[in-house]
Amino acid sequence: MTNPAQNQILGILGGGQLGRMVIQAAINYNQDIHILDPDANAPCKDIAQAFEVGSLKDFDTVLAFGKKCDVITVEIEAVNTEALQKLADEGKKVFPQPHILKLIQDKREQKQFYQQHGIPTADFVLTADKADVVSKKDFLPAVNKLGKEGYDGRGVQILRSEADLEQAFDAPGLLEKLIDFDKEIAVTVARNEKGELIAYPAVECAFHPTANLVEFLFAPAEISPEIEAKAQEIAKDVILKLDMVGILAVELFVTKSGEVLVNEIAPRPHNSGHHTIEANFTSQFEQHLRAVMNWPLGDPSLRCPAAMINLLGEDGYSGEAIVEGKEEAMAEKGVYIHLYGKKLTKPFRKMGHVTLLDESVSSLKAKANRIKELIKIKSNA
Amino acid sequence: MTNPAQNQILGILGGGQLGRMVIQAAINYNQDIHILDPDANAPCKDIAQAFEVGSLKDFDTVLAFGKKCDVITVEIEAVNTEALQKLADEGKKVFPQPHILKLIQDKREQKQFYQQHGIPTADFVLTADKADVVSKKDFLPAVNKLGKEGYDGRGVQILRSEADLEQAFDAPGLLEKLIDFDKEIAVTVARNEKGELIAYPAVECAFHPTANLVEFLFAPAEISPEIEAKAQEIAKDVILKLDMVGILAVELFVTKSGEVLVNEIAPRPHNSGHHTIEANFTSQFEQHLRAVMNWPLGDPSLRCPAAMINLLGEDGYSGEAIVEGKEEAMAEKGVYIHLYGKKLTKPFRKMGHVTLLDESVSSLKAKANRIKELIKIKSNA
Numbered sequence: 001m002t003n004p005a006q007n008q009i010l011g012i013l014g015g016g017q018l019g020r021m022v023i024q025a026a027i028n029y030n031q032d033i034h035i036l037d038p039d040a041n042a043p044c045k046d047i048a049q050a051f052e053v054g055s056l057k058d059f060d061t062v063l064a065f066g067k068k069c070d071v072i073t074v075e076i077e078a079v080n081t082e083a084l085q086k087l088a089d090e091g092k093k094v095f096p097q098p099h100i101l102k103l104i105q106d107k108r109e110q111k112q113f114y115q116q117h118g119i120p121t122a123d124f125v126l127t128a129d130k131a132d133v134v135s136k137k138d139f140l141p142a143v144n145k146l147g148k149e150g151y152d153g154r155g156v157q158i159l160r161s162e163a164d165l166e167q168a169f170d171a172p173g174l175l176e177k178l179i180d181f182d183k184e185i186a187v188t189v190a191r192n193e194k195g196e197l198i199a200y201p202a203v204e205c206a207f208h209p210t211a212n213l214v215e216f217l218f219a220p221a222e223i224s225p226e227i228e229a230k231a232q233e234i235a236k237d238v239i240l241k242l243d244m245v246g247i248l249a250v251e252l253f254v255t256k257s258g259e260v261l262v263n264e265i266a267p268r269p270h271n272s273g274h275h276t277i278e279a280n281f282t283s284q285f286e287q288h289l290r291a292v293m294n295w296p297l298g299d300p301s302l303r304c305p306a307a308m309i310n311l312l313g314e315d316g317y318s319g320e321a322i323v324e325g326k327e328e329a330m331a332e333k334g335v336y337i338h339l340y341g342k343k344l345t346k347p348f349r350k351m352g353h354v355t356l357l358d359e360s361v362s363s364l365k366a367k368a369n370r371i372k373e374l375i376k377i378k379s380n381a
Numbered sequence: 382m383t384n385p386a387q388n389q390i391l392g393i394l395g396g397g398q399l400g401r402m403v404i405q406a407a408i409n410y411n412q413d414i415h416i417l418d419p420d421a422n423a424p425c426k427d428i429a430q431a432f433e434v435g436s437l438k439d440f441d442t443v444l445a446f447g448k449k450c451d452v453i454t455v456e457i458e459a460v461n462t463e464a465l466q467k468l469a470d471e472g473k474k475v476f477p478q479p480h481i482l483k484l485i486q487d488k489r490e491q492k493q494f495y496q497q498h499g500i501p502t503a504d505f506v507l508t509a510d511k512a513d514v515v516s517k518k519d520f521l522p523a524v525n526k527l528g529k530e531g532y533d534g535r536g537v538q539i540l541r542s543e544a545d546l547e548q549a550f551d552a553p554g555l556l557e558k559l560i561d562f563d564k565e566i567a568v569t570v571a572r573n574e575k576g577e578l579i580a581y582p583a584v585e586c587a588f589h590p591t592a593n594l595v596e597f598l599f600a601p602a603e604i605s606p607e608i609e610a611k612a613q614e615i616a617k618d619v620i621l622k623l624d625m626v627g628i629l630a631v632e633l634f635v636t637k638s639g640e641v642l643v644n645e646i647a648p649r650p651h652n653s654g655h656h657t658i659e660a661n662f663t664s665q666f667e668q669h670l671r672a673v674m675n676w677p678l679g680d681p682s683l684r685c686p687a688a689m690i691n692l693l694g695e696d697g698y699s700g701e702a703i704v705e706g707k708e709e710a711m712a713e714k715g716v717y718i719h720l721y722g723k724k725l726t727k728p729f730r731k732m733g734h735v736t737l738l739d740e741s742v743s744s745l746k747a748k749a750n751r752i753k754e755l756i757k758i759k760s761n762a
Contacts, residue, residue: 020408027405027428029707030720047408047428281715281738296712303684326410331677334662339411357662 009034010293011069013056015044017340017350018075018269018285021277023047025286031293036065043341059083066092073246073292075268077104078149093193095245095292096267103242104267108147108174114262117241120234121262122253123177130170137162141178144168179261181253185221186272187235190247190287193294197239198287199232200280200300203272205251216368217308218361219275223254230260238265247288249273271310275355278336279306304357307364309372311352313345319379321345323352329374332367334358337375344379351377390415391674392450394437396425398721398731399456399650399666402658404428406667412674417446424722440464447473454627454673456649458485459530476574476626476673477648484623485648488536489528489555495643498622501615502643503634504558511551518543522559525549560642562634566602567653568616571628571668574675578620579668580613581661581681584653586632597749598689599742600656604635611641619646628669630654652691656736659717660687685738688745690753692733694726700760702726704733710755713748715739718756725760732758 010026012019015037023033023044034050035042045051050068054061056076062083066072071093072084084098103109114121122143127133133144140162146155146169158178159165184207188200204221221228235250242248249270251263273284282290282298290297313321320343329335334357342351354371358364391407393400396418404414404425415431416423426432431449435442437457443464447453452474453465465479484490495502503524508514514525521543527536527550539559540546565588569581585602602609616631623629630651632644654665663671663679671678694702701724710716715738723732735752739745 024405024408027401027722028717028719030722046430049427290711296708298711299714323411327676330671330679333680336409338409341408341411 008032008070008293009049009068010289011036011066011072012044012075013062013065013072013079014075015039015042015048015051016075017043017338017352019044020047020340021274021283021285021338022075022269022288025283025289028286029289031289034065034069036062041343046341056080063087066094071095071292073268073288074101077101077267081105093292093294095193096242096248097244100242100244100267104265106147107145108172110265111174111176113241117237119238119241119262120260122179124174127169127173127175129172130168133159133168133173133175134165136175137165139175139177140164142175143178145174145176147172147174179253179255182256183221183223183254184251184263185223185231185254186217186249186251186270187231188247188249188270188273188276188284188287188300189232189235189239190284190291190297190300191239191245192291192297193245196297197236198297198300199236200273200276200284201302202228202231202252203275205272215310216372217272217275218364218368219279219302219306219308220361222361227254227258227260234260234262238262242267245294246291247273247284249284271350271353274338274353275306275308276300277338278355278357279303305359305361305364307356307358307361307368309354309356309368309375310350311339311354311375311377313347313349313351313377315347317377317379318346319344321351322378322380324376324378325374329354329371332371334367335371345377349377389413389451389674390430390449391670392417392447392453393425393456394443394446394453394460395456396420396423396429396432397456398424398719398733400425401428401721402655402664402666402719403456403650403669406664406670409667410670412670415446415450417443422724427722437461444468447475452476452673454649454669455482458482458648462486474574474673474675477623477629478625481623481625481648485646487528488526489553491646492555492557494622498618500619500622500643501641503560505555507553507555508550509553511549514540514549514554514556515546517556518546520556520558521545523556524559526555526557528553528555560634560636563637564602564604564635565632565644566604566612566635567598567630567632567651568612569628569630569651569654569657569665569668569681570613570616570620571665571672571678571681572620572626573672573678574626577678578617579678579681580617581654581657581665582683583609583612583633584656586653596691597753598653598656599745599749600660600683600687600689601742603742608635608639608641615641615643619643623648626675627672628654628665630665652731652734655719655734656687656689657681658719659736659738660684686740686742686745688737688739688742688749690735690737690749690756691731692720692735692756692758694728694730694732694758696728698758698760699727700725702732703759703761705757705759706755710735710752713752715748716752726758730758 015035020043032049035048066087088094202221203219206216336355339352396416401424413430416429447468583602584600587597717736720733
């Protein structure tokens with residue numbers, strides 16, 4: 001008769017916008033959430049049932065935090081996986097599992113994992129340091145990635161020709177064949193402990209030319225049913241081969257010849273799924289909750305076409321954030337503004353996002369450009 | 382360039398589920414909300430930026446609370462309107478305006494207001510006390526309403542024949558002609574300070590046979606376009622004649638002869654609009670926020686058919702709440718559970734609601750009955 005799950009505490013490592021949107025979903029289920037974040041002003045601070053300031057990378061801090069929770073998850077990969085492993089060993093539910101976080105923390109291991117498990121991905125070679133990259137210059141044009149510490153576009157650069165070798169990363173990394181892709185898409189999959197597995201429809205990403213962050217996203221992706229099926233199958237294959245519980249965003253390249261290759265994965269709610277709050281029957285944030293709490297998974301299908309725009313801090317502005325154009329944008333039909341509660345802006349900082357709903361992807365393209373020009377995050381400084 | 386509204390504090394008198402759902406909408410706009418509620422465990426306590434325990438009926442408490450806010454609104458009508466009037470006189474924005482709350486607090490004044498302004502409503506006579514009701518027995522069958530202190534079905538009873546006169550209210554009230562209605566519907570309207578005015582599509586209410594609370598709600602209402610237009614026109618007329626800013630739920634009877642009569646009104650988010658969170662382009666909670674903050678109003682139209690079920694505490698159970706059947710319900714497509722964070726249940730207490738989305742109202746009717754049987758709020762005691 002009783003439902004023991006309803007009194008469990010879910011701990012999240014990280015209290016940024018992803019955690020904030022998970023909490024927004026959790027409120028409807030009376031699901032208490034405890035947050036650990038190094039920033040005392042992190043976006044979750046006012047809405048978590050408990051908010052603790054501390055390092056996500058410190059063994060003792062993460063261990064002590066986790067001991068107070070029943071289920072532990074993350075909204076960022078850069079966390080102390082040894083502490084999480086110890087918590088898992090002691091019987092806590094930790095999803096995604098610590099070994100997956102460890103794998104994701106190192107792009108070299110990630111690529112080798114794909115190779116070993118027959119998951120299609122761009123060809124690559126491992127590189128030990130800058131000299132090693134230079135010695136492998138025949139592999140160019142390539143993407144040079146740092147093994148560790150890359151995030152939000154950092155630690156990734158394109159080396160097109162020998163002239164670019166000067167800036168090669170001088171630390172363990174890899175060179176990945178530069179893919180002349182037709183589209184970049186993403187498929188989110190989720191899996192719970194019972195083994196239920198769902199995949200969201202593919203979305204199409206358009207990246208910011210300089211910041212290497214998703215600028216626009218359109219759902220559904222304009223791809224053939226065959227490519228859609230292939231992308232969903234690959235994404236499901238990745239989460240199964242990882243034996244992962246939780247939500248996994250799989251970013252993929254669609255090549256001009258119709259190949260589908262895994263680019264990057266993120267074992268948590270991801271920027272490519274923000275539109276699901278309004279556009280899908282179950283949002284990625286609620287799905288994450290359902291997956292890690294071992295609740296039944298929700299219907300991932302799309303209710304209507306959508307676009308998503310990241311609201312990045314304008315270049316040239318740092319300081320207390322001012323949102324320009326909010327009311328003009330709110331006056332339009334099908335415009336959903338999400339601000340992340342960050343007091344301070346800086347160039348390209350993720351300050352919020354906007355989801356747009358409309359009849360078709362083509363009408364959304366014009367609307368997305370217009371709304372993007374309307375809303376600007378600046379500061380007085 | 383700057384948007385001063387973004388740093389304004391919105392104070393809400395009442396921290397129950399309606400306030401809670403307003404906060405859920407406000408998070409997306411970084412809109413800080415302060416709550417005053419007499420219950421230290423009210424549903425808003427963990428998610429408001431500031432949560433103060435105090436009486437909503439005490440002049441000094443409400444005044445002191447309001448002084449710390451820029452805009453003040455309510456989620457319940459039973460508040461100290463003198464304090465609100467003083468705050469308004471001192472330049473605070475108070476929406477709905479205090480005189481409207483005062484009017485709503487007295488059903489006698491409300492009915493006279495309709496009469497004076499040509500708003501169609503059931504015929505009535507004022508009654509001073511029980512003896513006065515008895516002396517007006519020719520008016521039966523009628524609804525006997527207490528002037529003040531009625532809420533959630535309390536203070537309202539049907540007097541069908543002389544035998545019922547024994548239980549007539551012995552305080553100032555009224556007798557209203559019992560309407561042999563075909564349907565009960567509700568239209569929510571919203572208006573901001575700039576004068577923008579929108580109306581939601583009519584919804585159809587089905588009441589619980591004994592608790593006098595909405596049991597099921599279906600959107601859209603199954604009524605003719607003419608009745609729909611008439612209902613929307615009447616609801617707009619009411620908010621305009623009240624000169625009200627905020628959101629107003631207008632409950633209406635549709636008689637067998639096609640008349641549309643105002644039954645009750647509520648100048649706040651209302652049970653008849655809960656489905657708008659998932660079913661409409663703008664939820665009533667966000668609309669309330671937009672209206673009182675003088676932001677542009679949002680599109681009220683329906684995205685797809687919906688039903689809403691109130692989750693009331695089961696009769697016979699009091700104590701720490703246990704939600705039965707939650708996971709079975711979550712496994713179904715288009716089922717959205719909203720729990721209100723109330724630790725303790727009692728018979729007929731509003732503990733949550735469920736919104737259902739589906740292709741048509743007819744498919745929703747079967748689904749609503751099934752889900753209602755599935756989810757039960759009980760306790761171990």
